[in-house]
Amino acid sequence: MNPVNYLYLAALLFTIGATGVLIRRNAIVVFMCVELMLNACNLAFVVFSRMHGNLDGQIIAFFTMVVAAAEVVVGLAIIVSLFRTRHSASVDDASLMKL
Amino acid sequence: MDNLIALLIAAPLLGAAVLLVGGRRLDAVGHWIGTLLSTTSFVLGLVLFAGLLGKDAENRTLTQHLWTWIPVGGFQADVTFRLDQLSMTFVLLITGVGSLIHLYSVGYMEHDERRRRFFGYLNLFLAAMLLLVLADNYLLLYVGWEGVGLASYLLIGFWQHKPSAATAAKKAFLVNRVGDMGLSIAIMLMFTTFGSFAFGPVLSHTGDTSEGRLTAIGLMLLLAACGKSAQVPLQSWLGDAMEGPTPVSALIHAATMVTAGVYLIVRSGAIFNAAPDAQLAVTVVGAVTLIFGAIVGCAKDDIKKALAGSTMSQIGYMVLAAGLGPIGYVFAIMHLVTHGFFKAGLFLGAGSVMHGMNDEVDMRKYGALRTYMPITFVTFGLGYLAIIGFPFLSGFYSKDAIIEAAFAKGGTQGWILGGVALLGAAITAFYMTRVMLMTFFGEKRWQPDAQGHEPHPHESPKTMTIPMIVLAVGSVFAGFFFHLGDRFLHWLEPVTGHSEGDSPIGATTITGATLVCLVVGVGIAWARYGRKPVPVVAPRGSLLTRAARRDLLQDDFNHVVLVRGGEHLTRSLVYVDHTLVDGVVNGTAAGVGGLSGRLRRVQNGFARSYAVSMFGGAALLVAATLLMRAV
Numbered sequence: 001m002n003p004v005n006y007l008y009l010a011a012l013l014f015t016i017g018a019t020g021v022l023i024r025r026n027a028i029v030v031f032m033c034v035e036l037m038l039n040a041c042n043l044a045f046v047v048f049s050r051m052h053g054n055l056d057g058q059i060i061a062f063f064t065m066v067v068a069a070a071e072v073v074v075g076l077a078i079i080v081s082l083f084r085t086r087h088s089a090s091v092d093d094a095s096l097m098k099l
Numbered sequence: 100m101d102n103l104i105a106l107l108i109a110a111p112l113l114g115a116a117v118l119l120v121g122g123r124r125l126d127a128v129g130h131w132i133g134t135l136l137s138t139t140s141f142v143l144g145l146v147l148f149a150g151l152l153g154k155d156a157e158n159r160t161l162t163q164h165l166w167t168w169i170p171v172g173g174f175q176a177d178v179t180f181r182l183d184q185l186s187m188t189f190v191l192l193i194t195g196v197g198s199l200i201h202l203y204s205v206g207y208m209e210h211d212e213r214r215r216r217f218f219g220y221l222n223l224f225l226a227a228m229l230l231l232v233l234a235d236n237y238l239l240l241y242v243g244w245e246g247v248g249l250a251s252y253l254l255i256g257f258w259q260h261k262p263s264a265a266t267a268a269k270k271a272f273l274v275n276r277v278g279d280m281g282l283s284i285a286i287m288l289m290f291t292t293f294g295s296f297a298f299g300p301v302l303s304h305t306g307d308t309s310e311g312r313l314t315a316i317g318l319m320l321l322l323a324a325c326g327k328s329a330q331v332p333l334q335s336w337l338g339d340a341m342e343g344p345t346p347v348s349a350l351i352h353a354a355t356m357v358t359a360g361v362y363l364i365v366r367s368g369a370i371f372n373a374a375p376d377a378q379l380a381v382t383v384v385g386a387v388t389l390i391f392g393a394i395v396g397c398a399k400d401d402i403k404k405a406l407a408g409s410t411m412s413q414i415g416y417m418v419l420a421a422g423l424g425p426i427g428y429v430f431a432i433m434h435l436v437t438h439g440f441f442k443a444g445l446f447l448g449a450g451s452v453m454h455g456m457n458d459e460v461d462m463r464k465y466g467a468l469r470t471y472m473p474i475t476f477v478t479f480g481l482g483y484l485a486i487i488g489f490p491f492l493s494g495f496y497s498k499d500a501i502i503e504a505a506f507a508k509g510g511t512q513g514w515i516l517g518g519v520a521l522l523g524a525a526i527t528a529f530y531m532t533r534v535m536l537m538t539f540f541g542e543k544r545w546q547p548d549a550q551g552h553e554p555h556p557h558e559s560p561k562t563m564t565i566p567m568i569v570l571a572v573g574s575v576f577a578g579f580f581f582h583l584g585d586r587f588l589h590w591l592e593p594v595t596g597h598s599e600g601d602s603p604i605g606a607t608t609i610t611g612a613t614l615v616c617l618v619v620g621v622g623i624a625w626a627r628y629g630r631k632p633v634p635v636v637a638p639r640g641s642l643l644t645r646a647a648r649r650d651l652l653q654d655d656f657n658h659v660v661l662v663r664g665g666e667h668l669t670r671s672l673v674y675v676d677h678t679l680v681d682g683v684v685n686g687t688a689a690g691v692g693g694l695s696g697r698l699r700r701v702q703n704g705f706a707r708s709y710a711v712s713m714f715g716g717a718a719l720l721v722a723a724t725l726l727m728r729a730v
Contacts (some may be wrong), residue, residue, distance in 0.1 A: 021710050029705075089708045098704030 006047040013040035027079045027089045031072075038068045103143055103161045104180040104233060107190060110140040111225035118219030119592040129215030130208070133222050134201040140225065141194035148187055156593050159184055162235060173294060181235035181298065185594045187230040188432060189355075189362060192439045197225050199566035203447055205348040206562035207454060217257060217344070223278050224250035228355055232362060235284045236297040240363075244282060244327065247356045248275045254351060255343040267339035278326015282363075285319035288312065302369040310374055317370050317377025321384065324360030328414050330388045335653045337411055338395070341403040345450030349401055353446050354412045354439040361435055364421040365428050368595055371421075378422050382512075385419030386519045388412065391651060393526035397533065398647030400637055401460045404448045405534050407443070409486070412523060413438050419516065420501045423508050428595035429535045429564065430500040433587050437493035437577050441485040444570035448479030451563055452538060454554040457548045462537040464546045469539040471556035474564045476539050478571035483535050485574035487528040488617055493578030498524060503609050508602025514603070521616050526619025538630040544635050 013036055020033030042061040048058025083089050106152050114136035118129050125132065148392070151159045169176040182190070201221060208214045227246025234240040256268025289296045292312050293304055296336050305313060324330065329337035340352045351357070364371065364381060371378045396408030420427035453460060456474055461629040469476040485492040488499065502524065506517035543553045558564065581587035588597060639645070646652050701712070 018714055022707055025707075045241070094706070095704030098702050 003047050003051050007044060010040045010044040010047065013037075013043065025090045025092050027082065027091050029090055031075055031079065034075075035068060035072070038064060101161045101163045101182075103147055104161060104182050105165060107140050107143050107147070107194070108180075108226050108229045108233065109135045110143065111222040111229070114222035115219050115226060118215055118222060121215075123215075128217050130201075130205045133218030133228050134198065134205060136222060137194065137201045137225055138198045140229070141191075141198045144187075144190045144194045147182060148191060151184070151187055155310055156589070159187075159593065164322060168239075168611070174290070175295070176235065176238045177234040177297070178239060179297070180233040184591050184593050185362075185366065185368065185432065186232045187454070188436060188591070192231060192299040192436055193225060193228050193232070193355050195572070196443050197228075197350055199569055200346045200350040200354075201493075202448070203349075203450070203563050203566040205342075205503070207346055207450055208344065210558075211344075213257075217254075220250055220253045220257070221346075221350070224254065224351060224356070230729070231359055235294075235299075237282075237289060237301070238296050241279075241282055241286060244323075244359065246278065247351070247359065248272065248279065248327075251275075251340070251351050251356055254347040255340045257347065258342070263339075263341040263344070267336075267342040271336040271340050274333050275326045278323045278333055278360075281319040281322025281326065282323045283336050285316050285323065288316045288319065288639050292316070295683065298366070302367070305369045305373040308373070310376075312444035313370050313374040314377045317367070317374040318380060320363055320367050320370070321377060321381055324363050324381075325384060326360075327363075328357050328360030328418065329411050330360065330384050330415065330418055331391050334388060334391065334411055335650065335657055335714075337406050338399075338407050338650055341401070341407050345403065345446060345453060347442045348407070349446030349450065352407065354443040357410060357414055358417065358435045358439070361417040361421055361431055364418065365431055365595055368421075368425070368428055370425055372596075378424055379512075381422030382419055382508075382516060383422075385415045385417070385422055386516055387415070389419060389523040390519060391414030391415070391528070393523055393530060394643070394647050395650055396530040397526060398640070398644050400463050400648075402452065402465075402534060402538065403460055404460050405445070405462070405530060406445055406449060409445075409527065409530065410442055412527065413442065413486070416498065416501050416520065416523065419520065420504055423504050423516075423600075425596045425598040426507050426600040427501065427504040429591045432493075432591060432595070433510070433581055434497035434501055435495040436581070436587075437485070437574070440573035440577050441482040441493055442572050444478055444482035444567060444574050445486065447563070447567045447570065448475050448482060448509070451475040451559040451567065452479075452556075454559050454563070456554045457552060459546075459548065459554065462534065463633060463637060464544050465538045465540045466544040466633065467539070468556055472558050474558055475567065478540070478567040480535065481571040481605055482574045483531050485578070486532050488613060489525060490614070491579060493574050493576070494583040499610055499613055502613055503602060503606055504600065506604060506609060507602040509600060509603070513600075517609075521612055524613050524615035525620040529616045529624045530625035532621045533628050536624065537633055540629060541633055544633065574686065 017033045017035075017037035017040060020036065021030050024030050024033065038081075042064050045057035045061045045064070047057075049055060079089060082094060086093055114133050118125060118133055121129070147161075151161070160181065162182070163180045165178040165180070167175065168178045201218065204214075204221065207218050211217065211522050216465065224247060227243050227250055229243070231240055231243030231247060234243055252268050252272045255264050255271050258264045259268070286296050288299050292308055295301060322333075325333040337352060337357065337525070342349055343352070371381065392408045392411030392413075392415055394408075396405050396412060399405040399408060413434070417431045417438070420431035420434065451472065452465065452468060452475060455468075455475075456465065481492070485494045488494045498520075502517060502520040506513050507518045508516055545556075547553050591597075637648075640648070649655065
C-alpha cells in the first residue's frame with residue numbers, strides 16, 4: 001500500500017485535532033484534541049521512518065509518547081485544580097491573563 | 100639672580116593675601132602694606148634690570164623654572180618665568196607706575212572705609228599682571244590674563260553699591276570673555292600645531308608651519324588682544340569701566356592692563372611675521388580704533404570718559420604699530436611705555452580735579468581751575484603736551500616713530516595707514532586741548548552738588564601730588580631719554596627684531612606734517628572752546644557729535660545686533676526645539692503608545708484565540724517555506 005495514504009490520514013487527524021482545539025470549550029475535550037494532534041505527528045514520523053528506511057522517526061515517536069504522557073499528567077492536574085476553583089471546565093472561563 | 104623673578108610676583112601676591120584675608124585688624128595700616136609690597140616689587144625689578152644691563156645684549160634672557168604644573172603625556176605645562184628685555188620693560192612700567200598709583204590711592208581713597216580691600220585688589224592686579232608678562236608659556240600667560248580680568252572686574256565694581264558700577268564691571272567681564280575665548284582657542288591651536296605652547300618651541304617653529312594655521316592662530320590672538328585692549332569691535336567696555344575709582348582707571352584702564360593686548364601681539368611677533376593676513380587684520384583694527392577712540396574722546400563731557408576714548412585711540416596706535424611687523428614692534432612698546440607715563444598722569448590729574456570738585460566729572464561744570472590747583476594744572480598740562488606730541492616731549496618721539504613706521508610699510512597701505520595716523524594726531528590734539536581748556540581755563544562754571552554744597556576746589560594732599568609730579572617728569576623726559584642714541588631700540592631689538600622700512604617720504608617731512616596736524620587740532624579746539632565761553636548745558640551738536648556722545652552707537656549696535664539678535668536666535672531655537680525636536684520625540688512616543696494600545700487587544704486572555712494565532716503563525720511558516728522551495 002502506498003505510504004503516502006498514511007500521511008493523508010495523519011494530516012486529516014491533525015486537522016481534526018486542531019479544529020477541536022479551536023472550537024471546543026471543554027478543557028478535557030481540548031486536551032484530547034491535543035493528544036489527537038500528537039498522535040497524528042507520531043503517525044507521520046513513523047511513516048517517514050518507513051519511507052526513508054531508517055529508524056530516526058520511530059525513535060522520535062517514542063520520545064513524543066513520553067512527552068505526551070508527562071503532559072497528560074501535568075495537564076490533567078491543572079484541569080482538576082481549575083475545575084475545583086471555578087466549578088467549570090471551560091477554557092474560556094479562565095481568561096484572567098489579559099490587560 | 101634668576102631666583103628673584105618669582106619674588107617679583109610673590110610680593111604683591113603676598114600683599115593681596117594678607118590684605119584680603121587679614122580683615123579689619125589691618126584697616127589702619129593696610130594701605131601702607133600694599134604700597135610697601137608693590138614698591139618692594141619695583142625695587143626687585145630695578146635690581147634685575149641692573150643685572151640685565153650688566154650682561155651682553157644677546158644673553159639678557161633669564162628663566163626660572165619653579166615646578167611642572169600639568170604633566171600629562173605630551174601635554175606639559177610648566178610654571179616657568181622668562182625675564183627678557185620685553186618683560187623687563189613691562190615689569191618696570193607695571194611696578195613703577197603701580198607703586199606711584201598705590202601711593203596716590205592712599206590719599207585718594209582716604210575717606211573710603213573699604214580702603215584696605217581696595218589695596219588688596221590693587222596688589223592682586225599687580226601680581227596677575229606680572230604673571231602675564233613674565234610667563235614663559237601661553238598657558239601661564241592665560242592665567243595672568245584671567246587674573247588681570249578678575250582684578251579689573253573687582254576694581255571697576257569696587258563701588259558696587261552704585262548700580263552703574265556693578266553693571267559696568269559685569270560688562271567689562273563679559274566683553275573680555277569674548278576675547279579670552281580667542282586666547283584659549285589660540286592656545287589649543289598652538290598645541291595641536293606645535294605640540295607645545297611654550298614661547299620657545301612655538302615662536303621658533305613658525306617657519307615650517309602652514310600659513311593657514313598661523314593665520315588662524317594670529318587672528319585668535321588678535322581677538323584676545325581686542326578684548327583686553329578695548330579695540331574695535333570689543334571696545335565697548337572701556338568707557339563704562341571709568342565707573343571704577345580713578346586710580347584704577349589710571350593703572351589698569353590706561354597704563355597697564357589694557358596694553359596687555361599689545362604685549363601679546365608683540366610677544367607673538369614670530370607668528371604674525373609669518374602670517375601677513377593676520378598682520379594686516381591687526382593694522383586695520385589698530386587704525387580703525389585709533390580714529391574711533393579719538394572721535395569718541397572729542398564728544399565726551401565726562402573727563403574720565405574723554406580720557407578713556409583717548410586711551411582707546413592711543414592703544415590703537417600701538418596695535419597699528421604692532422601690526423606693521425618688525426618695523427613697528429619696538430615703537431609700539433615705546434609708545435606703550437610713554438603712554439603709561441602720560442596717560443596715568445592725566446588720569447591722576449583728573450582724579451585730583453574730581454577730588455577737589457566734590458567728585459564732579461562733567462567738564463562743563465569745571466573751568467578756571469588752574470589757579471586753584473596749580474600742581475594739578477602743571478602736571479596735567481605736561482601730560483597734555485606729551486600726549487599731543489609737543490616737540491621734545493615723550494609723545495612726540497614715540498608717536499612720530501609710529502607715524503613714520505606706518506608710512507614705511509610702503510605702497511598704498513603705507514599711505515593709508517600713515518594718513519590715518521596723522522589724522523589721529525590732529526584729532527588727539529583737538530580733544531586733549533578741549534579737555535585742557537574746559538577744565539583749567541575759561542570762566543568758573545561750578546555748580547553746587549546734589550546736597551547743595553558749593554565746590555571749594557583745593558590742591559590735593561602730598562600723597563597724591565607726588566605721584567603726579569613723578570609721572571609728569573616721566574612724560575616730559577622719557578621719550579627723549581629713549582630716543583637718545585636709539586637706546587630703546589637697541590634694548591628691545593634682540594627680542595622683537597627690527598627692520599627699517601623704506602619710507603616714501605623723509606622723516607623730517609613726516610615730523611613737519613605731524614606738527615602741522617598738531618597746530619591745526621589745537622587751533623580748532625582753541626577756536627571752539629578757548630575763544631568762546633563753554634556752555635554749561637551741552638548744545639545739541641551735529642549728528643556725528645551726538646553719535647560720538649553715545650560712543651558712536653557701539654552699545655546700540657551691540658544691543659541691536661548681539662542682544663536682540665541673540666534673543667531672536669534663542670527664540671527661534673526654542674521654537675525649533677519645541678516643534679521639530681519635541682515633535683519628533685513626542686510623535687515617536689505617541690506612535691509607539693498608540694500602536695501598543697492596539698496590540699494589547701490581542702492579549703484577550705482566551706486560550707483558544709492564542710491557539711489561533713499559533714496555528715496561523717505555523718501555517719504562515721509552512722507556506723513561506725514551501726514558497727521559498729518553489730522559487
